[in-house]
Amino acid sequence: MSKLTLISHTLCPFVQRAAISLAEKSIEFERKDIDLGNKPDWFLKISPLGKVPLLIVSEDGKDDVVIFESNVILEYLEDTTEPKLHPTDALERARHRSWNEFGSALLGEMWGYYNQKDQDKFNQIGQELAAKLSMVEAELAKNKSGDFFAGETFSTVDAVYAPLFRYFDLIESETDISIIADLENVGKWRKALRERSSVQAVVASNFSQLLKQFMVKFNGVMGQKLAA
Template sequence: MAAPLKLISHKLCPYVQRAVIALAEKNVPFERVDIDLANKPDWFLKISPLGKVPVLVVATARGEVALFESNVICEYIEETQAGPKLHPGDPLVRAEHRAWMEFGSALLSDLWGLETTTDPTTFESKRQAVATKFARVERALGEGPFFAGDRFSLVDAVFAPIFRYFDVFDELADLGIFKDTPKVRGWRAELARRPSVQVAVGADYPQLLRAFLKRYDAHLLKVAA
């Protein structure tokens, strides 16, 4: 019997990873379908208004329903699936968590510039922007090990894919992003050990990310050289 949930994915997409982590945390079976975003199939464009991944296809009595946007998908998973709660029960704290999820998306926008730019000035500007944002995260963190203490949440699911980039970046160059953020470093290490985070990508992720950087002739590779 096919899984009732189908996740349309791309192997490098950090937004897809959020959804995979949420599903794994709740032990929900699903089918993952990877597509090539450089050559999007027609069937995908018909169900994804923005032409982006992830898309979660939900089987219902009235047919398949396609949900798009990663935070929307994560919220749906939280609201409909059994298993540990990934949002706080208190409405105000829950709203704070949703705000930090948006902050994670803003961080990803800076990271996109950091990894794709060929210009050294833009690279340094994005490096500083990323470092500044992580300094802000440092001030928000408590004792850990997760964002909200000892309970894994959707904020953790959002930030784990961000940290994963640096597993490759750190092998290329010392960007100094986490030099003055000991709490962030501890959080990063804890998330890297989380089984749901580990299964969110394939074993070929580092090679694929390096190939992506080469395709863009990223300045990051010149820093490494």
Template sequence: MAAPLKLISHKLCPYVQRAVIALSEKGVPFERIDIDLAEKPEWFLNISPLGKVPVLVVASDDGEVALFESNVICEYIEDSQQGTRLHPQDALTRAQHRAWMEFGSAILADLWGLETTTDPATFANKRAAIAAKFARVEGALGLGPFFAGESFSLVDAVFAPIFRYFDVFDEIVDLSVFDETPKVRRWRVELARRPSVRSAVGSDYAKLLRDFLLRHDAHLLKLAA
């Protein structure tokens, strides 16, 4: 029997990883379909108004429904599926978590600039912006091990793919982004151990990311020792 959920994916996309982690944390079966975003299939463009991944295709009585935008998909997974709660019950706390999920997206926007720029000044500005944002995250973290303490949440699902970039970047050059954020460093280590986080990408992730940097002639690679 086919899985009732199909996740349209790309192997490097951090937004896809959010959905994969949420589904895994809840123990929900799904089919993952990776596509080439450089040559998007027509069937994908027909169901994705923005032409972006992830898209979650949900089987319903009226046929298949395609959901787009990663935070919307994660919220649907939380609202519709059984398993561990990934959002707080309290409305105010839940809203705070949603705000920090958006903050994670802002960090990803800076990361895109960091990894694709060929300009040293732009690179330096993006590195500084990312470090400043993580300084704000440091102030929001408690005792851990996760964002909300003992409970893994959707905020953790958002930040785990961000930290994964640095697992590859650290092999190239020390960007010193986390030097002044000990809580963030501990959080990063804890998330890297999480089975749902580890399984959100394939074993070829690091190679694919390095290939991506090469294709963009990234300034980051020029900093390698």
């Protein structure tokens, strides 16, 4: 069995997706959080993009292998470990991968949203985020039962979106912004993810407070609302 080390950061949503998958599969791993504001030399040497997460796979008698990019880490875990979170049907699996890519794009937009200093651009990104999540709402409506992306079973898509929804949870609880609150299926999905033990397990108990401090520091439209 390989030894797995997840190079992480306390707040990183991309790290969380890998950690959630590992928790769902009950796989032991070592987590090493680093300071992204002061990246250690050993990290810069092994991270081609200078980003977390990295999954270091150590096997007896072999050189360590560094896997980077969170969706690739999820795929590696799907290829090598049980239970599978991906569907068995190839087309369904491809659909899940497509929505995982969409989830990465949404995280990019979320970053631009809470960084934004210009009120008009902030409003525009908010509308774009809401429009994209309406597409997710329509996708969820295809399920006959169950509140996860695939209905009853937890999948990698759940691991990918759970960290995104933490931003919305914080924003809705601390400001007057509720750009996706009227999306019914997304609302049920968010609740199911919030209650999932693997999702809860991958962040510190003061995560919301830390995330709030992080977003306030940017002193953008969102930061000012959160600080008020």
